Structure formats: C-alpha cells, structure tokens
Amino acid sequence: MALPLDSSAITHGIQLAVAPVFLLTAVSGMIGAVAGRLARIIDRGRVVEDRARASGDPELVARAYIELADLRVRGRLANGCIGLLTFCAVLIGITIILLFLGETTSFQPNRLAVGGFLAGVASFLLALVCFLTETLLATRVLDFHLLQQEMEGHS
Numbered sequence: 001m002a003l004p005l006d007s008s009a010i011t012h013g014i015q016l017a018v019a020p021v022f023l024l025t026a027v028s029g030m031i032g033a034v035a036g037r038l039a040r041i042i043d044r045g046r047v048v049e050d051r052a053r054a055s056g057d058p059e060l061v062a063r064a065y066i067e068l069a070d071l072r073v074r075g076r077l078a079n080g081c082i083g084l085l086t087f088c089a090v091l092i093g094i095t096i097i098l099l100f101l102g103e104t105t106s107f108q109p110n111r112l113a114v115g116g117f118l119a120g121v122a123s124f125l126l127a128l129v130c131f132l133t134e135t136l137l138a139t140r141v142l143d144f145h146l147l148q149q150e151m152e153g154h155s
Contacts, residue, residue, distance in 0.1 A: 024093070031086070045075070091116045098112050
C-alpha cells in the first residue's frame with residue numbers, strides 16, 4: 001500500500017524536526033566533553049594507583065585511597081551523565097520521527113512527540129546537573145600539598 005506524500009507536508013515536517021535537531025547537536029557536544037573528562041579521570045586513577053603501589057610511604061598511600069575514591073565518584077557521575085545524554089538523544093530522535101510521521105501520514109502522534117521531547121529535555125537537564133556536580137567535585141579535590149606546606153612555613 002503506497003502512502004500519498006504531499007510535498008508541502010514533507011517540507012513542514014522537516015521544519016518541525018529542525019528544532020529538536022539543534023538539541024541533538026548540543027547533546028553530541030556534551031557527550032564529547034564528558035567522554036574527554038571521563039578519559040582524564042581514568043588516566044588519573046591509573047597514575048595514582050601506580051604511584052601508591054610503588055610507594056612505601058603510608059601517607060602517600062592514604063592520600064591515594066582518598067583520591068581514588070573521589071575519582072570513582074567522579075567517574076560514576078560522568079558515566080551517569082553520558083547515559084542521560086544518550087537517553088536524551090534517543091528520545092529526541094524518536095520525537096523527530098514522530099513529528100515527521102505526524103506531518104506526512106494520517107498518524108497523529110502529537111502527545112507522544114510532546115512527551116518524548118519534554119522527557120528528552122528533562123534528561124538533558126539531569127545530565128547537566130551530573131556534569132556540574134562532577135566539575136565541582138573535580139575542583140574540590142584539588143589538593144595542593146606543596147602550597148599548604150609553603151603557607152604553613154610562612155605562618
């Protein structure tokens with residue numbers, strides 16, 4: 001059974017689908033940024049673990065355990081962020097398909113499209129919260145022992 005396709009309906013469907021595509025662009029950029037942060041977290045964890053294993057200094061090993069625990073939390077936040085962003089992208093992709101189908105066929109998925117878009121935006125916002133939390137933890141973890149020793153020496 002062939003579906004009659006109206007070129008003006010197709011054009012309007014494409015126009016409707018363009019706005020969610022911009023969100024997909026933002027999502028892909030965020031995934032790249034968070035994946036880069038996750039890679040750095042993993043690399044730092046390997047360095048800290050290797051140093052702790054090679055060291056006999058109990059203070060260094062204790063600090064390594066603390067830092068590794070912080071890195072684990074940051075890694076989980078980054079993973080959660082990537083998961084939410086991926087879920088967002090899937091929902092936005094489904095929204096685009098629904099909007100296009102609604103314009104080009106007799107199928108009326110308006111409520112589904114609105115729900116999918118809103119769920120995608122909510123997922124994006126939750127991912128931003130994860131990203132912000134991870135970056136706040138990253139800056140909180142900054143522990144400059146040399147700077148602390150220098151400040152104590154001047155007191």
